[in-house]
Amino acid sequence: MAESKKYDVIIIGAGPGGMTTALYASRANLKVVMLDRGAYGGNLNNTASIVNYTGFKDVQGPELAEKMYQGATQFGAEYAYGTVTKVATNGQLKEVTTDMGDTFTAPVVVIATGSDHRKLGVPGEEQFSGRGVSYCAVCDGAFFKGKHLVVVGGGDSAVEEGLYLTQLASKVTVLVRRGELRAQPMLQDEAAKNDKMTFVYNTSVTEIVGDDVKVRGVKTHNNQTGEDKEMAADGIFIYVGNIPMTKPFSDLGILDGDGWVKTDSTMKTAVPGIFAIGDVRETPLRQIATAVGDGAIAGQQVYQYIKELK
Template sequence: MIDRGIYGGQMNNTAEIENYPGFDSILGPDLGEKMYSSATRFGAEYAYGSVTDVEDHGAYKVVNTDDGSYQAKAIVIATGSEHRKLGVPGEEEYSGRGVSYCAVCDGAFFKNKEVAVIGGGDSAVEEGLYLAQLASKVTVLHRRDQLRAQQIIQKRAFANEKMNFVWNAQVEAIEGDGQVVTGVKYKDKITGEEAVVPASGAFIYVGIEPMTKAFEDLGILDNAGWVVTDAHMQTNIPGIFAIGDVRKKELRQITTAVGDGGLAGQGVFKYIQSLDDAKLRQNS
């Protein structure tokens, strides 16, 4: 297992996880630790390093990092994706303390509270509708004068009495009291006036980006940079698999990534077995 940081990935940015089977609630870093311990208990080794590129040599692959190279018969890409940031004051400071990029993950913390959703696409509006089931009020701030979401989703949102919309809103900052989020400051792009939407949570949906730069030369990405796989998690290169959020998929949760991992594990086993069988036939 090669990782550029501490094991657990984005789980380390989640204060509590309440939708993972087997736990009423568990801290993100603690779940990462349990997964790490489980993997190493069965012999997996762990190494730090940022992958720079991957070389395909047929029966073996070479993974190059900024701290050395590794050779393997098969590799599994699990680099995930990252949420596009607003880049405004308070966003990083209050990450995990009111700033979130996943309503399904964190919505339960804002039951009967006012929250803000930033964005106007399908994800923003759908997550806003989800939050409306929990929060007392959901305010959607969009930098344009109309949503980009599908019409059927827009219709549901406009019909929901808990949903409110602020148009032509350029978010300037995420405000807080030093501990948690208290509001979202924005500027009206038409009038130039500034205002603050009171909110205990700020859910940001301005797009996500796959972390696939190291694999650009392999020919396994689509036009948007996502890794393309079949139902068994294999790419168009035999021996190279991909799982989790780095794939183009509808639902990005820990449970779906774990499911991908199970399929990829079986695929890797069968692939290496086929290499060994081919070698035996060649030597017989």
């Protein structure tokens, strides 16, 4: 069995929050490792343009991820690839295992795993995933130049990504389950001025249809009139919320009924030495700015926690 790699702080997730915690903790002369199942930056790498992060009028997601990583590692914090499969406690020490066969131990674990796209759960969604069904406009929008696209959702992400897709598509139809949008007023105003965007309200998707090769459209149900229709489309982009990435932590007693991590205002969970930050947390707002703020608090708190152990 491979020997455990010993650290002061293990950060699970290398998104904006995780990288900020790494910066603060390593600057306090703690030995820090960030573990991530993908490239550092997380969802920043799938975001084309960011216009609501202080200090940048407009910045590309991957560019911001690179700048954050440079800052996070300048005081010696390390990065390691792997999906965390288990977190166990052994007295004051925590043991973290990854699917790469690596084991890491530390007195402190910071959970910064974020959230994933919620699925519609309708027939055809899984079948046509990657063949016309997408959850990332930046990743897949270029495949649909000049096409008619359907966006499902009514929040910030749906409108933002729909606006992005209008740069590529001939037409973007947004299907909204409710009778109104939940997106910020600024986004709604921008969308209303865009001739390529059309909104259809009180409408749910009941099935995604296609042929042996790709998506051909969606079946819809009007929640007010009861009318069922089928709409032709070349691509379906789904933005109906997020689910927390917390499966490896289900036995720790730190999750609420929906799977989000419960913390206090200092990012502490019910388990001493385990903190949580960013989108994985039970919080009213999930943004880059809030993740960074959480990360700064956690970075300071883990230093205080380890200091008190000595």
